[in-house]
Amino acid sequence: MDIRPIDDRISVSPQINPGDIAELARLGFKTLVANRPDGEEPGQPSMAELEAAAKEHGLTWIYQPVQSGNILDSDVDRFDDMIREAEAPVIAFCRTGTRCTVLWALSSARHASVDDVVSKARNAGYDVSGLTPRMAQQSGK
Known part of the structure; x- marks a missing residue:
């Protein structure tokens, strides 16, 4: 597991497996966010398996x-709302962690300087x- 902290609220990671979730709970994460579509590539764990493991270990599943x-901007809107409302700390995953970081960066640019966002990423x-x-366009939203 490759956990990469971005700020106090969120960390990102490449693909997480059901067996990793107990460790995430032990590390204190409260919310697990899946930004990867189910069945994106052969062999990835199903979202149902991950959701069940998250719930078993007391994590909120999103x-x-x-x-x-x-x-899309609508994806950024949903992520922005979610990250502000989710119980922290949050860990978000996708195939490599890049998608989650892009979502975080675009939503964070609405509330922070672009330079700060680029630096944290x-x-x-x-x-x-x-x-x-x-990101500069997002700052006007």
Whole structure:
């Protein structure tokens, strides 16, 4: 498991397996967010399995699938609402963690400076600098 903290509220991770969820609960995570569509690729755990494991270990489960490379403003809106309302700390996952980070960056640009968002993502191992124009647009929302 590769947990990458972004800020005090959220960390991101590549694909999580059902066996990882007990450890996430032990580490103190309260909410597990799946940004990966079910069945995106062969061999990935089913969302039903992950949801059951999350509930078994007392984590709130949020399924918010987003297509890779096709993040819409409506996806950002839903993520922004979710991250502000979810019990923290939150861990969000997708195939590599990039989708979750992009969702976080675009939603965070509404409330923080673009430079701060880019820096936090970079510290977590993700380069979102290519999203700077779109983040600047988000700041007006």
